[in-house]
Amino acid sequence: MGTLETISEQRLHGGLQGFYRHHSQACAGAMRFAVYQPPQAARRRCPVLYFLAGLTCTEETATIKAGAQRLAAELGLVLVMPDTSPRGTGIAGATGDWEFGEGAGFYLDATGAPWSTHFRMASYVVDELPALIGAHFPVDTALSGICGHSMGGHGALTLALKNPGRYRSVSAFAPIVAPSQVPWGRKAFPRYLGDDQAAWADHDACELVRRQSFDGTILIDQGEADGFLEAQLKPELFDQACAEAGQPLLLRRHAGYDHSYWFIASFIDDHLRHHAAALGLL
């Protein structure tokens, strides 16, 4: 498990916003994450929502910009926001490209050298981080939900679909739903996973949902003024895949909203309530 280093802890909405660092076995290096503990966590173990951020982001981005803590404090929901990749890996080519490498881990376990040593965000988010959270924070690890934005939406959907029973609820903002078919995925997957596209399907929500449905309705919000909508996001592909697979999906399209955290902040409360209902808080 290892030790946990507290970077900072500050009072927020009657609870505690903290930033932490630890040595990750999965990622073979130091990792940072943020945890918001609502006031209720001072008295009992609370359900937990993991929020996965998108390309270029860190553990600070959604923590500062999503505005999720206010309602989390009312509901009694712990929020965990990890970084988007390992950092300081020293691998040639791991920095300097916002679409690949550090800041762009795609929430998968890389299988190709040299990435497979550090870029194991799936094992980190699904196994190592929750064990650490359960050991150090007042959470009920049996009551977990997962949410994400863009690349983090891809992470939330694929990790929830690949790990039945691990998450009680899943939602996403403007997720990458078909990475095998869009430029972001077709750039990152060959380097992380190799050229065999059969391996990519294990990390593609549109493919995964045809194999294994999620037990509950998936909530997705998408802005119609999102500059990445047509080339990278293509929510209609997931809509179709869910329809064919019999997967309940609530896909909401919002006129005028773009890909930014202003969009997330506008609808984060709906997502928190979606998770809170599945986690027994409503």
Added chain:
Amino acid sequence: MGTLETISEQRLHGGLQGFYRHHSQACAGAMRFAVYQPPQAARRRCPVLYFLAGLTCTEETATIKAGAQRLAAELGLVLVMPDTSPRGTGIAGATGDWEFGEGAGFYLDATGAPWSTHFRMASYVVDELPALIGAHFPVDTALSGICGHSMGGHGALTLALKNPGRYRSVSAFAPIVAPSQVPWGRKAFPRYLGDDQAAWADHDACELVRRQSFDGTILIDQGEADGFLEAQLKPELFDQACAEAGQPLLLRRHAGYDHSYWFIASFIDDHLRHHAAALGLL
């Protein structure tokens, strides 16, 4: 009046979050500010709340970190968040010190050379910016409130006290209430205003409130874990000055909260409601 350049406009909580730039006569250079227009502003002129940020901040800080737009959208309140000083003045010594110069304008009109050419934030915030806002945005300029944090709390209190009738409501988070008596003010005021401390009193809330009370209750929130509390903020001095002057003051002290925007985000809704009530929205 001059022209207004739109830097960005993005949908947020059914309204519009914008960033703008213009040439300021008062500050003799380009100035930036942020405006949030709630959904109601698409149909009618709305009351407006000015939020003044603290040392080191820009027009982006409170816009991104305070979380004020959610409730402003419900209430129908326009939010205007200016920068904290002129920028790019080229004056020797205007940059490189977080407590003085750029990012530290103290919301006054400097009288001493070389600062008096550009550092005229009082005229900017009280006169020039509201005229610009009234001309370009759907606001009812007769219905204005003012709020601020730390140095911006000093700005809100002093500008409201110095300009009777201009603001219907005033509030502050962790304000500098007695700059003449604390290190931040005693460092900045001699350079902006000269060595005659009689001139400083015109920019010191504790002095001003003894001359001219504000028509309404002043709301102040202060965190008790604020690292600047004892040396720089000293809210007890303003509490005493208000008591002696018969000025209604609601000073709330909050255990465990520090000087950060996490503190502001925790209580911003109370401030919005304070202003909304005075502005006829509640």
